[in-house]
Amino acid sequence: MAVRYKVCIDCADPHLLARFWAEALGYVVEDHSTLIKSLLANGVPVEDQVTEIDGRSAWKHAAAVRDPDHPVNPDTGVGQGGRVLFQVVPEVKQVKNRVHLDLHFGPDQVESEVARLCAHGATRLGEGSEGGSRWVVLADPEGNEFCVA
Template sequence: MAVKFKICIDCADPHRLADFWAGAMGYVVEDHSGLIATLLEQGVVTEDQTVEVHGRKGWRTAAAVRDPDAPFDPHSGVGKGMRLLFQTVPEAKTVKNRLHLDLHYGPDRYEAEADRLEALGAIRLGAFDEDGAKWILMADPEGNEFCCHA
């Protein structure tokens, strides 16, 4: 049986990156407010572990995005398909990623998508055309590298 997984990304501002990556990938930011309300009511978590984001409670140190077409738990907001989880860490990014995402937009769209990603806060790091493959190397708002592919 295949193993289910999510990709976790260390960061300084999980909600900023969740908004960026939701826009970059056509994903939705997970709404954990129902779960948070339940856990607050039960005394399992405290208010200082939460933050107000887009008019609802979110986790102070984490946010996630999910495939909008995949199933999800309506109470917890957690997706049951492809997800990205952004988690706060104390140290800043200092070296090149050892793992990165390749976003495949297609040969007719990737350059326009790179422009759109820049408007969302990404930075272009270089353009490549090797062995018939074309892509633009970019960095998200916290400097995490990713590729925008043809």
Template sequence: METTTTSFKICVDCADPHLLAAFWAAALGYDIEDHSALIGQLLSVGAIGPDEVVEVDGRQAFRAAAAIRDPAVAAPAVGHGGRVLFQAVPEPKTAKNRLHLDLHVPDQAAAVARLVELGGTVTGHGEQGGHGWTVMADPEGNEFCVA
């Protein structure tokens, strides 16, 4: 039987995709994807309207979506892993995440301090088998751990 891998990206529902893309790009050392060339093409052929576009950091971006990627993954990274898509949804976050990221860092205290400066909040601490971690939330309240 032949084994194949399945390509994927992580998708995060949110209220402000650009806020979360900026936070998570800084948190992970990822690059924010520049979709301005694609947006220009889509606008020029009428595939999207100007109401679907917003200016972010001096360039055109999709109003309802933003993405970040591992800088080690060659562009275009769609479907090739190392990518996180943030997509605007109308409903707010109402409960604990069913899936979260664990960030493994060499200096937990320094990483937590940096993430707080970026807009994250500390929500708790955990320990198991002598290994401790800090539970945090991103600017929209999505939980993650720093170990």
């Protein structure tokens, strides 16, 4: 049986990155407000861990995006398919990522997707090619590198 997983990205502003990556991947930002309301109603002391984003309760230090075509747990808002979690860490990014995402749009769409992502806050860092393949290296709004091919 395959192992379920999520990709976790350390950051300073999880809600900024969740919005950016939802746009980049065609995902949706997970809505954890039902879970938060349930925890609060049951007396779980999470008030200091909660904020309001777009008019609903959200975690202060974490946000996630999910594949909209996969099932979602209605009690938690957590996707049951592809997910990316953004979690606050105290240190800032200082060196090149050891792991990064490659977004495959196809050779005819590379430049238009790079322009779209840059309009949403990405920064173009460079490009590369090997064995007939070409890609553009970008950074998300917090400097995490990823490639568009």
